[in-house]
Amino acid sequence: MGALHGAISGTMGGVVFALMFRDVLVGAGGADGAYWGIAYLVATITSPSIAAQFDSLLAILLPIGGDLLFISEAAVTATSFGGQNHPVCDIEV
Secondary structure (H helix, E strand, O other), rough: OOOHHHHHHHHHHHHHHHHHHHHHHHHHHHHOOOOOOHHHHHHHHHOOOHHHHHHHHHHHHHHHHHHHHHHHHHHHHHHOOOOOOOOOOOOOO
């Protein structure tokens, strides 16, 4: 049950990350935001020929990959919590 709750919370955080990251990759003013470092890393790692060929796909696939990373990270973290209820919200499932 912990993995499911982690995946749900990771989905919410991942969607926000994906939307903001896509805005940085596609929109103007990406150099001003907090995601500038990630966009710079993508620009320096990606070869110019790949970037020219898959330009429109990169702005879709990279945020989706980040979203999946958020989901898996949150699911693993929630699973390792041991299924214990948090003392603030002691809810029986």
